[in-house]
Amino acid sequence: MSETTEAAVRAEVRGWLETSWNVDAGLVEWRHRLIDSGWGVPTWPKDWHGRDLPAGLQSVVDEEFSRIGAVGVAKAGIRRLAAATLLAHGTPAQKQKFLRRSLSGEDTWCQLFSEPGSGSDLAGATTRAELKGNHWTINGQKLWTTSAHHADWGLLLARTDPNVPKHQGLSYFIIDMHQPGVDVHPLRQMNGHASFNQVFLTDAEVLPEHLVLDVGRGWAVATTTLMHERREADGVRTWGQASVAEGRIYDEERAENATVMEPYKWYPQRAGRVDLVIERAKAAGVNADPVVRQEIAKLLVLAKSAEWTARRARAAQQQGRPQGPEGSLGKLASSHVARAAARVHTLISGADAMLTGQDGPMNGLIAEILVSVPAGSIAGGTDEIQRNIISERVLEMPKEPRMDNDRPFRDVPKNLVS
Amino acid sequence: MQFSFTSEQEEFRSILRRFLEAKSPATAVRRLMETETGWDRTAWHDLNQQLGLTAVHIPEDYGGQGFSFVELGIVLEEMGRALLCAPYFASTALAATAILNAGTEAQKREWLPQIANGSCIATLAFTEPNGRWDTSGVEMTAISSDGRFRLDGVKSFVLDGHTADLIVVLARRPGSTGNDSLSFFTVPGNASGLARRPLQVLDPTRKQARLEFRSVEADLLGEEGAAAAPFAKTMTQAAACLANEMVGGAERLRQSALDYATLRVQFGRTIASFQSMKHKQADMLVDVELAKSAAYAAASAAAEDNADLPAIASLAKAAASEAYMQTAISTIQIHGGIGFTWDNDTHLWFKRAKSSEVFLGDPAWHRELIMRAWNV
Numbered sequence: 108m109s110e111t112t113e114a115a116v117r118a119e120v121r122g123w124l125e126t127s128w129n130v131d132a133g134l135v136e137w138r139h140r141l142i143d144s145g146w147g148v149p150t151w152p153k154d155w156h157g158r159d160l161p162a163g164l165q166s167v168v169d170e171e172f173s174r175i176g177a178v179g180v181a182k183a184g185i186r187r188l189a190a191a192t193l194l195a196h197g198t199p200a201q202k203q204k205f206l207r208r209s210l211s212g213e214d215t216w217c218q219l220f221s222e223p224g225s226g227s228d229l230a231g232a233t234t235r236a237e238l239k240g241n242h243w244t245i246n247g248q249k250l251w252t253t254s255a256h257h258a259d260w261g262l263l264l265a266r267t268d269p270n271v272p273k274h275q276g277l278s279y280f281i282i283d284m285h286q287p288g289v290d291v292h293p294l295r296q297m298n299g300h301a302s303f304n305q306v307f308l309t310d311a312e313v314l315p316e317h318l319v320l321d322v323g324r325g326w327a328v329a330t331t332t333l334m335h336e337r338r339e340a341d342g343v344r345t346w347g348q349a350s351v352a353e354g355r356i357y358d359e360e361r362a363e364n365a366t367v368m369e370p371y372k373w374y375p376q377r378a379g380r381v382d383l384v385i386e387r388a389k390a391a392g393v394n395a396d397p398v399v400r401q402e403i404a405k406l407l408v409l410a411k412s413a414e415w416t417a418r419r420a421r422a423a424q425q426q427g428r429p430q431g432p433e434g435s436l437g438k439l440a441s442s443h444v445a446r447a448a449a450r451v452h453t454l455i456s457g458a459d460a461m462l463t464g465q466d467g468p469m470n471g472l473i474a475e476i477l478v479s480v481p482a483g484s485i486a487g488g489t490d491e492i493q494r495n496i497i498s499e500r501v502l503e504m505p506k507e508p509r510m511d512n513d514r515p516f517r518d519v520p521k522n523l524v525s
Numbered sequence: 526m527q528f529s530f531t532s533e534q535e536e537f538r539s540i541l542r543r544f545l546e547a548k549s550p551a552t553a554v555r556r557l558m559e560t561e562t563g564w565d566r567t568a569w570h571d572l573n574q575q576l577g578l579t580a581v582h583i584p585e586d587y588g589g590q591g592f593s594f595v596e597l598g599i600v601l602e603e604m605g606r607a608l609l610c611a612p613y614f615a616s617t618a619l620a621a622t623a624i625l626n627a628g629t630e631a632q633k634r635e636w637l638p639q640i641a642n643g644s645c646i647a648t649l650a651f652t653e654p655n656g657r658w659d660t661s662g663v664e665m666t667a668i669s670s671d672g673r674f675r676l677d678g679v680k681s682f683v684l685d686g687h688t689a690d691l692i693v694v695l696a697r698r699p700g701s702t703g704n705d706s707l708s709f710f711t712v713p714g715n716a717s718g719l720a721r722r723p724l725q726v727l728d729p730t731r732k733q734a735r736l737e738f739r740s741v742e743a744d745l746l747g748e749e750g751a752a753a754a755p756f757a758k759t760m761t762q763a764a765a766c767l768a769n770e771m772v773g774g775a776e777r778l779r780q781s782a783l784d785y786a787t788l789r790v791q792f793g794r795t796i797a798s799f800q801s802m803k804h805k806q807a808d809m810l811v812d813v814e815l816a817k818s819a820a821y822a823a824a825s826a827a828a829e830d831n832a833d834l835p836a837i838a839s840l841a842k843a844a845a846s847e848a849y850m851q852t853a854i855s856t857i858q859i860h861g862g863i864g865f866t867w868d869n870d871t872h873l874w875f876k877r878a879k880s881s882e883v884f885l886g887d888p889a890w891h892r893e894l895i896m897r898a899w900n901v
Binding site for chain 2: 389394403411423504507
């Protein structure tokens with residue numbers, strides 16, 4: 108490729124899609140062609156399925172794909188995080204083995220980071236990895252693992268050395284989920300769904316060549332994964348919106364999405380469903396009540412202000428400006444919006460707010476909002492952690508004093524409850 | 526709507542900020558707030574001669590700079606930050622906007638160049654002692670005879686009403702109600718039969734007056750009986766303007782609270798190192814940034830004359846009012862006892878926050894306007 112101007116890239120991808128795109132192709136077969144062409148992950152290096160395009164031109168490629176409804180590489184779920192992490196830190200052999208099959212969707216992944224004893228304090232993981240003979244032996248328990256029950260591989264953060272300070276004693280592994288020492292149990296949430304799993308690891312095995320980066324550098328690798336997770340946090344909503352068009356490839360994409368998106372189907376309710384509020388107030392006949400009107404308007408003021416703040420952050424990003432404070436507030440603002448929305452839905456529904464299922468408003472959807480909202484201010488970094496991040500990184504206030512970094516991990520106080 | 530400023534607009538903002546930091550330090554605010562006039566002519570002259578600020582959103586045809594409500598919003602945000610004591614909101618944001626919306630071509634050519642160059646200080650008198658912000662509160666009558674009009678009644682809460690050279694007045698035909706038969710008029714500040722009294726205001730940095738009209742001769746502005754629409758438009762644009770002024774003040778307070786917390790030492794550590802203080806500051810940042818987004822959206826909607834402006838402007842006014850007041854309360858709290866003293870500057874902004882919360886309608890009123898605009 109001689110030029111990387113927007114027009115040249117657009118013409119080239121359009122030309123390639125015109126000769127290659129085929130709705131009657133198999134999903135995996137199509138994705139392998141896409142990976143071979145470099146258009147599946149065009150900003151990746153040429154050596155690894157990409158075209159070395161500048162990040163700013165990804166949107167041009169995306170536009171051309173959506174213009175004709177072409178399916179892209181597998182994006183949904185943890186496999187995208189696995190691919191990004193291994194691209195950054197994997198050995199050539201790991202890249203060879205895992206990148207293509209992740210992008211094609213043949214391999215699915217899960218993330219084994221959180222534990223019962225380490226949520227916000229992720230680096231406090233106690234799952235042990237010990238080198239015994241010619242493989243690593245893993246013992247411990249992981250929690251909040253989305254899609255563990257159908258994952259082929261897991262991204263595992265485990266402790267290799269308890270005698271050094273906590274961040275230095277962690278290592279990052281790729282673990283085969285299909286083995287006897289890996290026991291997956293669904294975890295039922297307060298809203299009745301079971302989107303996550305508990306994973307018990309009992310003498311599970313990891314091959315030495317499946318260590319990512321070096322022993323003791325697992326925290327650096329995990330940070331890469333988490334960075335991509337935060338960056339793609341907004342993407343949850345756009346994943347899984349498979350085309351409704353006809354053709355074999357779309358059927359297969361819809362089937363893939365049905366599996367991958369299943370754990371996320373209550374996520375819109377977790378965000379409070381502000382979009383339903385006015386319609387609900389009218390349906391319940393309370394839209395003339397001055398108290399209800401005030402509460403709805405308060406919610407709309409908050410929700411719109413939060414939405415416009417996100418638009419400001421995106422606009423600044425698109426102009427290549429340094430990120431202002433508006434870019435760090437979205438998570439906390441959306442917690443506020445969700446809580447306010449749950450209060451307003453309760454006010455609107457009155458006594459019916461006590462009902463769920465077919466007896467509840469909107470066939471239980473309102474009840475699902477009320478019992479799902481508490482997750483939003485916890486998952487992906489609690490409100491309290493967000494406030495620490497904002498005050499320390501944006502406002503440059505002093506960091507919290509630490510009592511865990513200056514001593515071997517074995518001497519750090521552990522949970523008194525579990 | 527536009528969600529970012531151009532680099533020219535950012536540059537304009539930084540020039541303004543430096544200018545206002547030099548022209549309106551807290552010492553100048555304190556000096557002017559103790560005077561009955563509330564501003565001084567030399568400083569007003571500098572504002573207009575050096576940066577042409579009174580002309581910002583007035584079209585070039587009428588002697589203005591021809592910029593939009595986005596640039597006017599930037600000016601107001603920076604003035605709110607500096608707590609500038611000047612009749613700017615009255616003259617440029619309210620009166621010039623009303624004349625633009627209501628005046629005939631000849632009237633715009635007569636008045637706007639004088640407002641644009643700062644030689645005429647105008648204000649808009651619409652509220653009456655009943656304190657209502659819509660036309661239902663207008664009781665002042667305009668009686669016509671031989672093509673001349675005479676005004677009778679009382680206007681109150683008139684920004685800089687005791688010092689303005691020109692007063693744009695909203696009045697109605699006797700016996701009419703609501704939006705019917707409303708007209709705008711212009712009256713010189715020294716008209717015969719007009720008694721002007723400065724009110725004792727809670728916020729001494731922005732003066733208000735009570736104006737009593739006894740058969741005051743007035744010139745019709747625009748079309749007789751047709752002021753309801755241009756008045757409503759003026760109010761939404763003014764709400765967008767005030768929201769931008771308020772977020773400037775809120776941002777200044779937030780920063781001052783943060784600066785203080787990093788200097789104040791108690792229990793052997795800066796109070797900024799306490800997590801309760803960090804979390805409070807994070808919440809203040811969220812409040813202020815969200816209100817800024819709403820204010821910027823409103824300025825942008827006003828600039829493009831967006832059909833949804835009434836809702837967006839009210840949304841911004843409600844958001845900015847709550848955020849400014851909450852930030853002022855938190856800023857005093859973070860300063861502790863010293864924050865409650867006269868010598869500390871926080872109360873100057875606190876009082877502006879309180880008066881701005883109510884001026885043009887309080888948050889509850891604007892929330893109701895949002896619901897009406899969105900047909901709920």
